[in-house]
Amino acid sequence: MTKLSVNINKLATLRNSRGGNMPNLIKSARDIESFGAQGITIHPRPDERHIRYSDAHELKDVVTTEYNIEGNPITKFIDLVLDVKPTQVTLVPDAEDAITSNAGWDTIKNKAFLVDVIQTFKNNGIRTSIFVDPNVEMVKGAAETGTDRIELYTESFAEEFAKGKKAESIQPFVEAANMANELGLGINAGHDLNLDNVKYFKDHIPNLLEVSIGHALICESLYLGLENVVNMYLHRLK
Template identity: 65%
Template sequence: MTKLSVNINKIATLRNARGGNVPNVVEAANNIERFGAQGITVHPRPDERHIRYQDVRDLAPIVSTEFNIEGNPVDDFISLVLENKPTQVTLVPDDENVLTSNAGWDTLKHRDYLREIISEFKKHNIRTSIFVDPIKEMIEGAAQTGTDRIELYTEDYATGFAKGNKEKAVKPYADCAKLAQELGLGINAGHDLSLQNIRFFKESVPGLQEVSIGHALIAEALYEGLATVIQEYLSLLK
């Protein structure tokens, strides 16, 4: 079964919009795990516009499933990860003012940089994943960094699926997943995956170990509730 890690950034966004501590991100994480999700993902950014660095510190001791911290490996982020030692760190090349993640790493250009950072995380037994576009050269470059996994950036798939071109849209991902497995890399995926498009992606992409879903899942939960939506995802990911 492909594991479901729920990104709780949007819960923090809602809290920050009003101030105070409602909704409580720690309570939300506890409930999400109780409802059956196999992981919690957070993506703190330098401006802390959703998940704050203190949220990461609060979550680290209470998350009982897999804890995944995503972000651009600037010095403060690296220190935060090493302080809290999650199950997994996912390296994302976000520009400082980007609204949401919008590209994967150029793993050829940044190979040595990534290799150095990944080496440091692995010294502390933290599994590493690199956010990449579904381009074979980027998969090959990732394999040279020492990373444990890649996370396939799935916005193009979601866009193609919505336009009715699901077979064409998923093919680069299936091809890259096969190559990644041949190179000894684990496979994660995320960005714009939803209840509508997740099943076909899961069925088409071999070796998919984990998906990280936030925006769509939280939006869907506004209508159906977190418990129901999480169970729907788990059913589709079997």
């Protein structure tokens, strides 16, 4: 079964919009795990507009499944991850003012930097994953960085899938996944996956280990309820 890691950034955004502590992020993480999710993901940004660095520390003692921290490996982020020591760190090349992640790493151009950062995390017992576009050459480059996994950036799949172009949407991801499997890289995926498209994606990607879903899952939960939606995803990922 492909694991479901729930990104709770949007819950933090809602909390921060009014101040105070509603919704309670710590309770939400506990509840999401109790509903069956196999992981919690956070993506702290330097301006702390949703997840705060203090949240990352508090969640360390709460999350009992896989704890995944995503972010651009600037010095402040690296220090946070080394202090918290989550199960997994996912490296994302987003600008400090980015609304959301919008591209994968150029693993060839940034090879030396990624090798150094990844080795630092692995020396501290933290599994590494790097965000990549569905491009065979970028997957090959990822393998040369020493990373444990890649996370396929799935926005293009979601956009084409929504237009009814299923075969076209999935093909580059199948090719990238086949290369990752050949090179011994674990495969994660995330960005714009939702209840409509996640089963099709999972069914076509060999050895998909984990999906990280936040925005869509929280939006769907407004109508269907958080516990129900988590279980709907789990059913589609079996």
